[in-house]
Amino acid sequence: MATETDSSSDGVDWQSESTSVETGVRERIAERYRRYVREPIVIAWADRRTRVGIFILGVYALMAVVDVFGLYRDPEPSQAERLLAPFVNWTYPLGTTRSGVDLLALIIDSTPFILLMITAGGVWATSVAVVVGTVSGYKGGRVDSVIMGISDFFMAIPGLPLVIVLAITLSPKNPIFLGVVLTINYWAGLGRSIRSQVLSIREENYVEASRTMGTSTPRIIFKDIMPNLMPYVMVNFVLAARYTIFASVGLYFIGVLPYTGQNWGVTLNNAYHQGALFTDAALHWFLVPVIAIVGLSFGLILVSQGMDRIFNPRVRTRLTGESESVDEEANTTTTEVY
Template structure:
């Protein structure tokens, strides 16, 4: 018994080593993928630890309103004399945390509904897909505009919760289609023939096979959540109780006239550059994940 356990443990460790070696080979094949991973890790570090390097209320200098870019202020200052780069860093926590919460809720809800619906089929499939269709027909922006009249969204968790509850429909549909394809495979038929429970088949057989697809959808959901919340704050439909990139864009354009004068231009470009870099990093990581989990691409 002990030798069998040791052999199983050794096999699992070997598989893990081979997997990570394959990941490293895929990442090295295109240096841009390594750049993407560094960008994503950099934003993660900035969101978690960045605000710790600054006071809760950023210092203001009324003698340097919309100061140009310099060694002291890399992206200049805003209309209150606050450092723009400091605002990008401190505002990243709200944006990234709410995007992460959105992605987790979107993927968990969408995956659970899609897996169960596609595997069970029949009445459950009909009910869950009609519910998903109803969800997809609800216009997100008008609903958010209505909710903003009674909900301040001062917390990143609140924003992430709402965006996640509004965004799972597409993932549910996509996962269901994948499940319908996988449920006819031989290993699923064998599991059903052995009398294994639905929970076991879905959790141990279907879910691991779809893990790469789910992981990529989660990264894509992060970018969608960033765009959604930044857009809402930029349009001014949400109160400025939270300091984030969308608020910076709103104040730079409508308060500083960044589109008509160069004084506030760095104030607008800084959050735009952050959003662009984050999107680029995620796209490059998704490209690497596609090859890591696709045997056909690895062989080419």
């Protein structure tokens, strides 16, 4: 009997331990969902600028999906009346070029290439700058001197001539590689700016406390320093992406980059050289890609402004607290009704 009692009690203990482990896992998942999914969505949606920016970027993402899955016609010559004005024939809502190519098809066909290029350029420039700036600013001493010396060397190289030489030499056709080439030395100035931010953050009391407790350098950088840098990093990510758009369009326009399929810069080049700026009938051919460029840049700026609210701890706590109080009031009201 004693043996049976012991075995049954062992079974109860094992089951209770298993239940507690599962409960702990569920609580951790719920906490991560609240912190990394629900709170950012609540904060972003509370800002009108962010909502507008997300909508604009969503339109471009939708165009990329439409092109990838072939849900809209491909741009081809003589597929419609030549120099058709916008909003006259809704089969071709943005009008056509001098050769009868659907302008909306041109814009949609270029969108995936553009999005991949600006993402690659922004990620490359900001990633290198964050690594260089945080390590240099936090470590100091000889490490700081060496890293800043390399950074100053790249800053001294004229950016546009370097990009033109690399573009002519390498003839980049892959959008990811092209984005890296266009921002090849953009990181240098941003890295120095991030270093100056880190120099002030590392003197804060909580950073000093972590260092006194023997916390490792990578943990201090990721847990204590990076959260304070994220608004600044996100804004500069958008600036790097905008720089990539303008640089690529400009180089395509002057014919430095190889014409690999459709691109907004190629469309501008063709429109300019075929007199779109000098005749009212063809002006829309030039304006449509310009509006596409400005719209994407504007959407990125609006979203970057909302990122400051997401990464700002005070704003995040206030907004999420307000949303939780609203939820509690709604639940209380529902309970009283029933």
